[in-house]
Amino acid sequence: METRRILMRSLAVAVVIASVIWTTTAADTAVVYSCCTKVTTAEVTDPILNIRLQRESLPCVKAVIFKTKQGEFCSDPKLRWVKEKVKQFFKKTPAASSISD
Numbered sequence: 502m503e504t505r506r507i508l509m510r511s512l513a514v515a516v517v518i519a520s521v522i523w524t525t526t527a528a529d530t531a532v533v534y535s536c537c538t539k540v541t542t543a544e545v546t547d548p549i550l551n552i553r554l555q556r557e558s559l560p561c562v563k564a565v566i567f568k569t570k571q572g573e574f575c576s577d578p579k580l581r582w583v584k585e586k587v588k589q590f591f592k593k594t595p596a597a598s599s600i601s602d
Contacts, residue, residue: 536561537575544582
């Protein structure tokens with residue numbers, strides 16, 4: 502009888518520990534940001550469909566977001582190639598007067 506009680510307590514403790522671990526890891530993976538939280542320095546080579554400027558508001562960082570058929574790329578707005586791509590895009594797209602937010 503005593504063995505059964507010890508076994509049940511051990512099982513209850515194991516369930517509590519497992520649920521705490523599961524809840525903690527689930528909370529970490531449930532965070533989804535709809536903004537760029539980091540930027541890349543890799544040059545975008547695909548044709549650009551649209552460009553957006555993202556202002557810094559933590560956890561979001563300041564970024565130029567290039568939209569292509571492959572998806573959206575968060576780029577560092579300080580880089581020379583980023584500035585050139587923005588200029589080229591707006592030369593080709595006269596209707597767009599500024600970077601959209």
